[in-house]
Amino acid sequence: xxxxxxxxxxxxxxxxxxxxxxxxxxxxxxxxxxxxxxxxxxxxxxxxxxxxxxxxxxxxxxxxxxxxxxxxxxxxxxxxxxxxxxxxxxxxxxxxxxxxxxxxxxxxxxxxxxxxxx
Ligand code: AMP
Numbered sequence: 614x615x616x617x618x619x620x621x622x623x624x625x626x627x628x629x630x631x632x633x634x635x636x637x638x639x640x641x642x643x644x645x646x647x648x649x650x651x652x653x654x655x656x657x658x659x660x661x662x663x664x665x666x667x668x669x670x671x672x673x674x675x676x677x678x679x680x681x682x683x684x685x686x687x688x689x690x691x692x693x694x695x696x697x698x699x700x701x702x703x704x705x706x707x708x709x710x711x712x713x714x715x716x717x718x719x720x721x722x723x724x725x726x727x728x729x730x731x
Contacts, residue, residue, distance in 0.1 A: 621714035623659045636693070641678060642685055644719070653722030654694045658682050659714065666713040668702035686719050694721030 626633045627643055636656060637644035647655040660678055665671040671679050683700070690698035701718040703710035 621663060621712055623657075623712060623714045623716060624663050627659070627661050637685060637689060639685075642681060644685060644689060647718065651718075652699075652720040652724055654690075654698075654720065656689055656693070656719040658685055658689070658717040658719055660716075663714050665715040667704040667710065667715050668717075669704060671715045682717050686717060689719060690721050697721065699724060 620628070622631065625631045626645065633645035635643060635645045637658075641662070642658060642660055644656050644658045647657050660671070660682065662678075665674065668679065686698060686700050687696075690696055699718075699720040701720065702715070703718070
């Protein structure tokens with residue numbers, strides 16, 4: 614984050630300034646329920662660092678952290694939705710990204726085929 618940029622909403626959650634329904638918290642990753650769920654299970658998995666705006670930057674600069682996010686996704690899906698899940702990284706405004714602090718949407722729970730769009 615540049616010296617002048619405002620902290621993202623996710624940084625404010627990580628710092629405890631904004632409440633969230635946290636389901637996982639480790640040294641480098643936090644996960645909480647999306648405030649506007651789009652599936653029976655809708656969690657956000659967020660690295661605590663604000664260095665990466667999107668998954669492309671994360672994959673290029675810290676692939677181990679991306680792999681950790683996937684492992685956390687699998688564990689949370691096992692705990693909350695029978696082990697199966699959909700993982701989405703919106704990357705860019707035109708596809709709906711609104712928070713430019715990389716995060717994975719973990720969706721689960723009876724998503725029929727053909728439901729990628731709304
Ligand atoms: P994206 O559109 O991929 O940037 O996703 C941002 C997500 O953050 C959206 O699904 C929002 O519903 C979610 N969101 C925004 N503010 C909060 C909040 N305070 N707590 C939980 N989820 C949030």
